[in-house]
Amino acid sequence: MLWTPGKILQTRPYRIESILGQGGFGLTYKATQLQLNNQIVLKTPNADLQNDPEYANFVGRFIREGQMLAQFCQNPRPGIVRVSDWFEENNLHCLVMDLVVGQSLFDTVQQRGPLPDTEAVAIIRQIGEALMDVHQAGIVHRDAHPGNIMLPPNEQPILINFGIASKLVPMVPTSKYFSHRDFAPWEQQMEGSSEPTVDIYALAASLYYVVTGQTPTPSVKRQFENAALPPAKDFGVKDWVNLAIEKGMKSNPQNRPQSMQDWLSYLQETPTIPSVSVQLKSARGVDYTRLRDLLVAGEWKEADLETRNVMLKAARREQEGDLDMDSIESFPCDDLRTIDQLWHKYSYGHFSFSVQKKIWLSVGGKVDHKTECKLGDRVGWRKGKGKEGIWLKYSDLTFNKTAPRGHLPCWLGLWGVADHFWCRVHSSLVSRTASCNL
Numbered sequence: 001m002l003w004t005p006g007k008i009l010q011t012r013p014y015r016i017e018s019i020l021g022q023g024g025f026g027l028t029y030k031a032t033q034l035q036l037n038n039q040i041v042l043k044t045p046n047a048d049l050q051n052d053p054e055y056a057n058f059v060g061r062f063i064r065e066g067q068m069l070a071q072f073c074q075n076p077r078p079g080i081v082r083v084s085d086w087f088e089e090n091n092l093h094c095l096v097m098d099l100v101v102g103q104s105l106f107d108t109v110q111q112r113g114p115l116p117d118t119e120a121v122a123i124i125r126q127i128g129e130a131l132m133d134v135h136q137a138g139i140v141h142r143d144a145h146p147g148n149i150m151l152p153p154n155e156q157p158i159l160i161n162f163g164i165a166s167k168l169v170p171m172v173p174t175s176k177y178f179s180h181r182d183f184a185p186w187e188q189q190m191e192g193s194s195e196p197t198v199d200i201y202a203l204a205a206s207l208y209y210v211v212t213g214q215t216p217t218p219s220v221k222r223q224f225e226n227a228a229l230p231p232a233k234d235f236g237v238k239d240w241v242n243l244a245i246e247k248g249m250k251s252n253p254q255n256r257p258q259s260m261q262d263w264l265s266y267l268q269e270t271p272t273i274p275s276v277s278v279q280l281k282s283a284r285g286v287d288y289t290r291l292r293d294l295l296v297a298g299e300w301k302e303a304d305l306e307t308r309n310v311m312l313k314a315a316r317r318e319q320e321g322d323l324d325m326d327s328i329e330s331f332p333c334d335d336l337r338t339i340d341q342l343w344h345k346y347s348y349g350h351f352s353f354s355v356q357k358k359i360w361l362s363v364g365g366k367v368d369h370k371t372e373c374k375l376g377d378r379v380g381w382r383k384g385k386g387k388e389g390i391w392l393k394y395s396d397l398t399f400n401k402t403a404p405r406g407h408l409p410c411w412l413g414l415w416g417v418a419d420h421f422w423c424r425v426h427s428s429l430v431s432r433t434a435s436c437n438l
Helices: 055-072 105-112 117-134 186-191 195-213 217-224 237-249 260-267 289-296 302-317 325-329 333-346 353-362 368-377 427-435
Strands: 014-023 027-032 038-044 083-089 092-098 150-151 414-416 420-421
Touching: 027 353, 038 055, 038 083, 038 427, 055 083, 055 092, 092 353, 105 150, 105 195, 117 237, 117 260, 117 353, 186 195, 195 237, 195 260, 260 353, 289 302, 289 333, 289 353, 302 333, 325 333, 325 427, 333 353, 333 427, 353 368
Parallel strands: none
Antiparallel strands: 014 027, 027 038, 038 092, 083 092, 414 420
């Protein structure tokens, strides 16, 4: 039974003011805390659906996730709406959150039109950084669309209205799913997925809307009807922002960045293409023309192998066929910089040693096996995590731009038995990029 405006609860001093939303098994009310005379948001299960076969499961998840949120919000969390109370009213569990005053990001774009890339990225980055903490606590928001991103005056953006327990959907045909369909991935709508990649898709889709002013093509239509998503760059969006959107909105969730931190790495800097040509400098007289031409043509595997050849020449290790620690530590900075700039320019900042260096620093920045493994996990050179992870065969690497950021170049760590070679990074080379100030 729905609570009507004016109803005063018995367990806590709250008065219901209005219904803010209804979806799935949940109800969201606007209410007033009578002792403090301030307005709050109150979420409960919808008791009218208690005969649905999935209702008990929903209530169980609502309780577990509500308690997790209440515990998570005991300390202030920038960018995330505060959960202030958790109680039970006539066998209905209730979650109380702050009512955030301000305009939503959706309404802001409706009013102003598309936002400048830098402003849009700043907003989405702050929400993404807040979600990193949420994900680390084992919680997925599941409803991170522009309507739930509030812009309070003179304050940082705040993400509201967790799609709590929205993995479960009523079986009754009149029910509606929690998430905004234009911003939710198909696997969330069709299968109830609650993986972190759901939030990554929603933020990428939100960024698409904010910089283009256009609602993105629904994921379900893209997945099952082969509908196209007009590229954001067609609306004058910068290439690096377009790339971040494309990565986050991949239809296959396995092809998206698997953590919010990974996706945010695309928004960390503006990997612009230099307006002038890269000078093919070499301290050892190495000709980098062929490497440049292969990269211009997008021949990533051939460019990777050519990188091996030119690095052996620059290190004067052609006869040995590999680089040892001494040759890495003394590798000419001019040559390393030329190779790095070529990769960085022609991959639009997706591949290069300097990209790998930033990832290496983010996972510890040490020259040891543990850091090598973490870097390998992040750039897609290993399958599985931790001690269970295995290094991929060189032939199993991805030689196109669907690969994770920093996946290439990757020739240096070739090793193996007979004709089977694996790619394994020497973190000492990445360390050399730091000493060369790449």
